[in-house]
Amino acid sequence: MTSYSKGAPVADELAGLAGLLYELGLLKRYRRTGWLVAGVRDPESIADHSFRAAVIASVIAVLEGADPERAAFMSLFHDTQETRTTDVPHLAKRYLTTTPNERVTEDQVRGLPEPVAAMLRGAVGEYEEKTTPEAVCARDADKLECLIQAVEYREQGHQNVQPWIDTSLAALQTPSAKRLADEALRTGSLTWLPRALNGGHAAH
Amino acid sequence: MTSYSKGAPVADELAGLAGLLYELGLLKRYRRTGWLVAGVRDPESIADHSFRAAVIASVIAVLEGADPERAAFMSLFHDTQETRTTDVPHLAKRYLTTTPNERVTEDQVRGLPEPVAAMLRGAVGEYEEKTTPEAVCARDADKLECLIQAVEYREQGHQNVQPWIDTSLAALQTPSAKRLADEALRTGSLTWLPRALNGGHAAH
Amino acid sequence: MTSYSKGAPVADELAGLAGLLYELGLLKRYRRTGWLVAGVRDPESIADHSFRAAVIASVIAVLEGADPERAAFMSLFHDTQETRTTDVPHLAKRYLTTTPNERVTEDQVRGLPEPVAAMLRGAVGEYEEKTTPEAVCARDADKLECLIQAVEYREQGHQNVQPWIDTSLAALQTPSAKRLADEALRTGSLTWLPRALNGGHAAH
């Protein structure tokens, strides 16, 4: 798919690539800041969130007739700038002027082999433009993942997550995401378990 | 891309989809068992691992001239069976007979809208067959991610991670993954940081 | 009580014994998997559970006129196979075929001095046969401990533990365990504290 396969990365490019993989390890250590505000002691990582968001993006995309692999791919990278910006919570946005994600990504891909750089730039750029069906699905996935996590925290006892549910729900664009959100709110985080124990058939 | 877009999921299908998203939440709570063996008190989640593995898969795929989105997509789902099987550590495999991942996935997609089910079956099946270039890249990504995490844990003080490094390294198939592993071992988890502070240019 | 006291363990046996003690350290790091399913972020260890189960076994045994030391002793070892099998949750049993605990223990005691091996084999074998009064008490202790822990998690906010309470309660065999379960459900995890502050006398 690219002409890149003609040659291996040179030494500096290899260092850049290894550095990128270590840099993204920060997303496994950084926590989602909003949950700390909501009172969660040791919340999910940004990587945790991004993982399920990517899966959700693919599901929404299928239901919406969009390309699920592309939607998932964008979701995978949608918060990767946070290794450099951290996860800035809602309130902090009144006090911090942020750099556009495309420019952060530009810094992150400096020195990488051009095909890798182009791949990341492309995914981030399309996500930030918010126009392709896949970008819309990926953005809905970000919100729906947050809503579902909020329900899970609520079932763990946390009483302050309602604003995260409301805000996420209100931001959804696609009919499929809205239906999934309603269903997630109507049921709960362990409704699937008796079905699974029953072999996937509806419980009687 | 599918004929599915003709209609929204029926009620049972919606319940199945919401259930799937909650089920995958388990991967945010389940820890990677091997690290507990190695002595890590509260290690990364399976979702943490899957997130970076998917990114790595895309990078390896680009370098190998394979399709990065497909490779990342397979990586995303490569451990999703572990909601039902848990992450069985090496030693436990002497004592537990496992079900093939394809069959676990078959149970997981029961009752889902067929396009979603087909998407998951397809990703898992290709990954388990280990034949397409993308599957090979995704499998290497799983190993390389483990190696990189082991280095990170070693830098945090853990002295028992060498077997995880050795095993992961020995399992790599693609030249690109091997080069990245060598580079990751040669440098370390924070080598990228001074470069980043310097705007992406090599430090002097 | 054994003819073993004639001689100290030989070098290989010593290595085996030290290895056993380190191996059981895994039970302090492995978490009880079911609670992760229920939504507990960082639940009790298997060792935590086994400790209280052993105490409970002795209490039930006294009440039932059985040998409390034997019941506690079996409880102590009732999950020791999980260093090799992990704590397989309910759902995973559909997908994993397990090895009988007696055979796992057989591997664990290989190379140990025979009196130690016999002691472990004996405790595990009797527990798994489920016939002696002490084995019945120890098995009830396992369930009652789970129920009590579920109540404690419920008081910490967790709303999904009811199935663990129901299942544990339904599995109890002895009248004493049933009475203790009813009382534990009727009261709560801190009812004892005002009494203790009052010197052990009932509060007025």
Added chain:
Amino acid sequence: MTSYSKGAPVADELAGLAGLLYELGLLKRYRRTGWLVAGVRDPESIADHSFRAAVIASVIAVLEGADPERAAFMSLFHDTQETRTTDVPHLAKRYLTTTPNERVTEDQVRGLPEPVAAMLRGAVGEYEEKTTPEAVCARDADKLECLIQAVEYREQGHQNVQPWIDTSLAALQTPSAKRLADEALRTGSLTWLPRALNGGHAAH
């Protein structure tokens, strides 16, 4: 073994028993204080320690020709007073005058059915008298468990645990505990794993 089996506990006794089981749950939440001094962020619980100490007591007792069930039984209860006294670290003993453990236990068993109370009093009393072979084995188990945990923490990176190793080693009384300690120090926490992967046979 007791005349108690003639009748079920009366209501107040039942409340006392359920209270005891909840009270001992504190040992699953209380951490071993010394490790906090040594720099461990979230160390093992008192229950974690008591579990492995009880197993170790049985092993030492077998090797010493003592009764392993009795030794384990005493170990199980050797720190149960800490629900009321907490785990007082070495330095704090200069500042806090403690109550003898037998008297704490006396308060803990007040209102319990007499056979249960007698069982606990007996175990604690014998442990505190330090004269029977089983008590000596149980006391050595407490120290050896601490030493082994210190080695585990050292392998996790902690550099301040040597005093805990030295003090534990110096306190051991029985030849078997001393041999096990030497072996534990000579090997390490994961030496058993390759042997276990090899089916219990010595690695080549």
Added chain:
Amino acid sequence: MTSYSKGAPVADELAGLAGLLYELGLLKRYRRTGWLVAGVRDPESIADHSFRAAVIASVIAVLEGADPERAAFMSLFHDTQETRTTDVPHLAKRYLTTTPNERVTEDQVRGLPEPVAAMLRGAVGEYEEKTTPEAVCARDADKLECLIQAVEYREQGHQNVQPWIDTSLAALQTPSAKRLADEALRTGSLTWLPRALNGGHAAH
């Protein structure tokens, strides 16, 4: 303000000072014991509590017309003895005879430069005497901080914190602390957030 500025500390004094700063690091690792009793898995540190208590002391002092810096200063040191005594929970006070805090501090300042020693002795002595307005404010701050933390834990799901609220409330002495407690109970831990998002103006 002191004649101390004439000379730098001698070597032993420097060692003492560095030792003091490391010793106080224990307050960042020690947890507040009462919350473990209440069921909180990994509660706040003593340093966490002392920080907000000091801020609260200054606020109460301003409202009461007392010296806020002096009140905050005493609060800062009000639990520093716990590096040596640990945080003894209510129940443990039946079993442990404690040393007066002034005498613990006396040990802590031994070998320090006299001006530093005098500063710590003065703050602790005044706090323990409970007579100056600033000491009364600082003592109220200790209680009010506990009440506010209890409300926060309650909103995180913990159902057993009411006794901590009741006891703290009943112990308050100053009108300002009582008013603040009533207001804290009337509102909740995130009422301030919409106001802050609205720029500090009351929400409409």
Added chain:
Amino acid sequence: MTSYSKGAPVADELAGLAGLLYELGLLKRYRRTGWLVAGVRDPESIADHSFRAAVIASVIAVLEGADPERAAFMSLFHDTQETRTTDVPHLAKRYLTTTPNERVTEDQVRGLPEPVAAMLRGAVGEYEEKTTPEAVCARDADKLECLIQAVEYREQGHQNVQPWIDTSLAALQTPSAKRLADEALRTGSLTWLPRALNGGHAAH
């Protein structure tokens, strides 16, 4: 000391004050971001840091002949803006334009009784101006606290903290802080313990 004592706060002011105390609770939940970069899994809170920084500020101030209460008071508030801005790590400062701390504090005190507002404004303003001796001591305390914590993390195994030590050391201004830093680096985090066990006298 203020004319404020003439009257109690009005309702809106009370709401503002309670809100402030809850808002500062965020500093107990927010972690110090730099340590996450360095690889610490669950690092100290901002409140943890602020507590010890305030103590250190008072010690430095005494040694420097400045007012220790004022220095400690400024330290207490030196990171309170981070409830609104989060703890922005070094790298993020390339991407986020921050608001001056004085302006953040201005928002935080809006609606508070004027004497409280003035107190906070005063402490923050003086700290940010960096000119008074007490402000210099408080700023050194911030750096020295970071250095000491880095040493503690290094002793816990973390191998990536050297840049935090170097940067902190280089930023120190006062002779006393420099001497304390040298001594802290020369000794280590538990050197004080044998002395304390020995009653405060130098060990032999």
